[in-house]
Amino acid sequence: MNISKKKLTPIVLISIFFLMLGLSFAAVPLYDLFCRVTGYGGTVQRSSIAPGSLNNLPKIQIRFDANISNDLEWEFVAPENKVLVEPGVQKIIYYRAKNLSDKTSIGTASFNVSPPKAGAVFMKVDCFCFERQELKPGEEMKMPVAFYIDPKIYDEKNTKNLKEIILSYTFFKVKLKSKDKNV
Numbered sequence: 212m213n214i215s216k217k218k219l220t221p222i223v224l225i226s227i228f229f230l231m232l233g234l235s236f237a238a239v240p241l242y243d244l245f246c247r248v249t250g251y252g253g254t255v256q257r258s259s260i261a262p263g264s265l266n267n268l269p270k271i272q273i274r275f276d277a278n279i280s281n282d283l284e285w286e287f288v289a290p291e292n293k294v295l296v297e298p299g300v301q302k303i304i305y306y307r308a309k310n311l312s313d314k315t316s317i318g319t320a321s322f323n324v325s326p327p328k329a330g331a332v333f334m335k336v337d338c339f340c341f342e343r344q345e346l347k348p349g350e351e352m353k354m355p356v357a358f359y360i361d362p363k364i365y366d367e368k369n370t371k372n373l374k375e376i377i378l379s380y381t382f383f384k385v386k387l388k389s390k391d392k393n394v
Contacts, residue, residue, distance in 0.1 A: 270295040271360050276379035277306060283384040284312035298360040306354045310346035317345045317385040325377040328369045332361040333376060343385055
């Protein structure tokens with residue numbers, strides 16, 4: 212019986228190793244899926260349409276933030292004005308980007324909201340961040356974001372006292388492979 216235990220131990224250990232290796236590769240996409248479904252960590256939810264006004268719920272103040280990575284020669288500006296949004300009512304705002312270089316460049320924006328608990332109730336209907344953005348030298352573009360606050364904000368224990376949300380974007384340069392495009 213000792214011989215079978217000696218053979219079984221390495222098989223079990225190798226199996227555990229490969230299981231753990233597989234789980235480590237699956238962790239990132241599973242965590243991303245979890246955040247998108249729950250809004251955990253400030254991950255904004257995506258929606259197709261706002262439900263509309265629900266009898267004058269208290270308004271939420273939305274502020275905007277714009278950042279850009281060092282390797283992207285763009286100017287990226289957030290709307291200066293804060294907006295008050297009634298939950299359920301869609302609002303459209305515009306960020307502005309300008310290519311300051313003498314070459315066409317492509318950027319992609321990552322986003323989040325603060326505080327992180329607001330991610331579950333901040334719903335995007337349309338956003339420039341859903342696609343890569345290409346700007347020719349000197350080109351300037353208005354970039355729309357259509358969003359609303361889920362009326363469930365006042366039903367949830369974590370968000371019912373929320374008075375302000377900050378929507379933040381950071382643009383990064385898209386580094387294309389040589390077969391994609393020469394940019």
